[in-house]
Amino acid sequence: xxxxxxxxxxxxxxxxxxxxxxxxxxxxxxxxxxxxxxxxxxxxxxxxxxxxxxxxxxxxxxxxxxxxxxxxxxxxxxxxxxxxxxxxxxxxxxxxxxxxxxxxxxxxxxxxxxxxxxxxxxxxxxxxxxxxxxxxxxxxxxxxxxxxxxxxxxxxxxxxxxxxxxxxxxxxxxxxxxxxxxxxxxxxxxxxxxxxxxxxxxxxxxxxxxxxxxxxxxxxxxxxxxxxxxxxxxxxxxxxxxxxxxxxxxxxxxxxxxxxx
Amino acid sequence: xxxxxxxxxxxxxxxxxxxxxxxxxxxxxxxxxxxxxxxxxxxxxxxxxxxxxxxxxxxxxxxxxxxxxxxxxxxxxxxxxxxxxxxxxxxxxxxxxxxxxxxxxxxxxxxxxxxxxxxxxxxxxxxxxxxxxxxxxxxxxxxxxxxxxxxxxxxxxxxxxxxxxxxxxxxxxxxxxxxxxxxxxxxxxxxxxxxxxxxxxxxxxxxxxxxxxxxxxxxxxxxxxxxxxxxxxxxxxxxxxxxxxxxxxxxxxxxxxxxxxxxxxxxxxxxxxx
Numbered sequence: 061x062x063x064x065x066x067x068x069x070x071x072x073x074x075x076x077x078x079x080x081x082x083x084x085x086x087x088x089x090x091x092x093x094x095x096x097x098x099x100x101x102x103x104x105x106x107x108x109x110x111x112x113x114x115x116x117x118x119x120x121x122x123x124x125x126x127x128x129x130x131x132x133x134x135x136x137x138x139x140x141x142x143x144x145x146x147x148x149x150x151x152x153x154x155x156x157x158x159x160x161x162x163x164x165x166x167x168x169x170x171x172x173x174x175x176x177x178x179x180x181x182x183x184x185x186x187x188x189x190x191x192x193x194x195x196x197x198x199x200x201x202x203x204x205x206x207x208x209x210x211x212x213x214x215x216x217x218x219x220x221x222x223x224x225x226x227x228x229x230x231x232x233x234x235x236x237x238x239x240x241x242x243x244x245x246x247x248x249x250x251x252x253x254x255x256x257x258x259x260x261x262x263x264x265x266x267x268x269x270x271x272x273x274x275x276x277x278x279x280x281x282x283x284x285x286x287x288x289x290x291x292x293x294x295x296x297x298x299x300x301x302x303x304x305x306x307x308x309x310x311x312x313x314x315x316x317x318x319x320x321x
Numbered sequence: 322x323x324x325x326x327x328x329x330x331x332x333x334x335x336x337x338x339x340x341x342x343x344x345x346x347x348x349x350x351x352x353x354x355x356x357x358x359x360x361x362x363x364x365x366x367x368x369x370x371x372x373x374x375x376x377x378x379x380x381x382x383x384x385x386x387x388x389x390x391x392x393x394x395x396x397x398x399x400x401x402x403x404x405x406x407x408x409x410x411x412x413x414x415x416x417x418x419x420x421x422x423x424x425x426x427x428x429x430x431x432x433x434x435x436x437x438x439x440x441x442x443x444x445x446x447x448x449x450x451x452x453x454x455x456x457x458x459x460x461x462x463x464x465x466x467x468x469x470x471x472x473x474x475x476x477x478x479x480x481x482x483x484x485x486x487x488x489x490x491x492x493x494x495x496x497x498x499x500x501x502x503x504x505x506x507x508x509x510x511x512x513x514x515x516x517x518x519x520x521x522x523x524x525x526x527x528x529x530x531x532x533x534x535x536x537x538x539x540x541x542x543x544x545x546x547x548x549x550x551x552x553x554x555x556x557x558x559x560x561x562x563x564x565x566x567x568x569x570x571x572x573x574x575x576x577x578x579x580x581x582x583x584x585x586x587x588x589x590x591x592x593x594x595x
Contacts, residue, residue: 118497135503142501148494152516152593165502165512191593 067130069094069215069247070115076123077110083272084110088124090266090275092215095245097237099258100266103308107273108251109145112219115249116142128215138166141213141246143221147200149192149207156188159207170210178206181243182236198229202236209240215247222257234260242285255304259297260287267307277307383563392567399552399568406537406549406575409465413472414533418526420473421480425522426510429488445478451539463545468537475536476529483525487518520591527583534575 068091077085085107092098100108113119115126117136125132128139149158159179163170179185182202192200201221208216218237222230234257241248252258258265262281269276279300283291291297365385371377372384379387392399428435450471457467495517499509541550549568556565 113497116501118501136501138503140501142498144494144498146494148498150495150513150516152519152591161498161512162502165499165504165508193593 067094068092068127069096069129070249071127071130072111072115072124073127074124075111075114075121075126077107077114077119078122085114085121086123086272086274088268088273088275090278092247092249093263094247096263097241097248097250097261098264098266099250099252099262100268101252101255101258101304101308102268102273102276103270104253106268106270108253108268109219111268111273112217112249112251115215116140116217118142138211139214141208141211141216143201143204143208143216143218145220146224147192147197147204149200149203151192154189154191155184155195155203158192158203159210162207162211166211168211171212174212175206175210178209181240182206196229197225198233201225201233205236205240209244209246213246215249218248218250220251220253223253230254230257237261238286255301255308256292258304259300260292265300265304267304277304279304380560380562383566387563388566388570391561391563392570395564395567399549399564399571402547402549402552403571405465405547406541409468409472409537409540409548410530410533412465413469413537414476414530416469417473417475417477417533418480418529421477421525421529422484422522425481425484425488426515429485435485442478442482445474446482450475450536451543454540454543458544468540468545468548471540472533472537476533479529479532480522480525483528484518484522487521487525488514490517490521492517520587520594523583523587523591527580530579530583531576534572534579538572 070092072088072090072092075085075088076083088107088111090098100111102108110119114121115133117133117140120134127133128137133140149155150161153161159175160170176185179188182205184199184202184206187195187199187203192203195203204221222233225233237248237250238261240246248261250258250261255265259281265279265281267276267278268274281300283297369384369386372382383391428438453474454467454471457470461467461470491514495513496509499513504512537548538550538553541548542554543550545551549572552568553565556562556568
């Protein structure tokens with residue numbers, strides 16, 4: 061485990077998803093290296109969420125497969141945590157009972173110290189007895205992250221988790237994900253339609269094409285962590301943004317970027 | 322409660338909120354309470370005064386004081402009848418509500434079957450079950466059975482139709498969450514579907530209980546020698562109007578009690594929806 065594992069943590073192999081005649085996802089292949097953050101970006105309806113749900117084992121692909129540590133994913137897996145688009149907390153449970161929900165389902169004893177540590181990390185200590193409706197959207201989503209991490213999954217799948225939050229809260233949440241990653245080095249697959257968010261968080265960005273979703277391009281994001289404002293506002297980040305936008309918005313912009321250098 | 326008393330079926334959440342504004346101790350709430358008491362005094366006192374001034378005969382409408390004193394003096398005679406009515410109400414409601422909830426939980430799992438049986442449920446909901454009481458008496462006699470059956474038939478469909486609405490409120494995201502942790506169908510039912518349906522189930526139980534009370538009293542009026550309904554027919558045939566209205570008062574109190582009980586259960590277990 062100490063050495064760098066050559067094997068991908070998650071390997072997407074010719075993944076395809078058809079709903080009747082409609083092809084949502086076609087022939088997608090890419091790897092997620094262990095202990096890295098990979099973002100999947102693309103326009104609405106490119107099958108990002110479909111792909112993530114397939115990774116979570118909640119939906120089955122119609123073509124191809126996804127391997128976790130070399131083994132095909134056939135259903136929900138204890139090693140995979142999932143964070144939804146909205147916080148998806150159960151409104152009739154207080155925060156702590158929401159976080160303990162996975163343990164209740166699995167009949168496991170929760171690791172109280174770890175949960176307490178996570179709560180402190182996301183600054184929710186003192187809100188354990190509050191109900192979701194009493195908390196802001198950002199706080200709810202932080203609780204959802206604690207819930208997902210409480211079982212110590214080796215992979216965390218995040219499906220546009222901050223899409224509904226305002227820009228400032230979103231920046232804070234991105235910072236928080238970075239901090240958590242630097243502490244745990246959990247492999248994270250992050251779905252977003254914000255290129256800024258993808259660049260800030262990821263080691264690698266996978267761009268999907270519009271319907272049907274295919275892997276259009278992949279980018280290595282070489283920046284050191286923690287990523288400062290200076291790095292994110294620098295020339296390199298600007299160029300990457302430009303190229304990714306080019307991939308998404310059409311070839312014209314891409315040609316312009318290439319002509320520039 | 323006063324402002325929402327009429328809309329029993331529409332939205333528990335709102336009802337819960339309006340009662341919880343009681344007892345917050347603010348200046349405005351105290352003023353409200355004062356106004357409520359003043360209104361009650363004016364309405365009841367005014368009735369008393371008007372009935373006495375215009376010398377309305379006792380057999381048409383007795384004044385409130387006569388009703389209350391008749392209820393107090395005759396209470397030992399009325400008490401066993403109250404007991405009978407409560408037995409009928411509780412057993413009929415327990416059977417009806419139990420069957421109604423189970424059927425709702427089962428039937429909502431099969432949308433196809435639900436569509437097929439929907440018209441029959443509607444018939445059960447809309448037909449006054451009192452209409453069946455004479456038939457039930459023919460079959461089961463003048464004892465408890467026909468009344469309990471009538472109450473169960475009246476409250477059950479109400480509980481079922483509301484519970485079904487609750488169980489139909491499926492949140493696929495929350496179910497996906499449970500499934501992502503490997504939850505079984507049974508776990509999903511008890512930990513996601515049932516809590517989500519609870520507010521609507523409580524509405525159903527409350528309406529069902531009130532329908533049950535109506536039916537219990539109605540059935541007692543049709544036949545048999547006991548129960549509060551029987552007291553109503555007896556007192557009115559003997560033109561004992563203060564006693565008659567005393568029993569009516571008792572029945573209103575029962576109805577309000579049902580509302581208040583479910584209100585507090587709802588406040589405790591379903592306030593997350595407010």
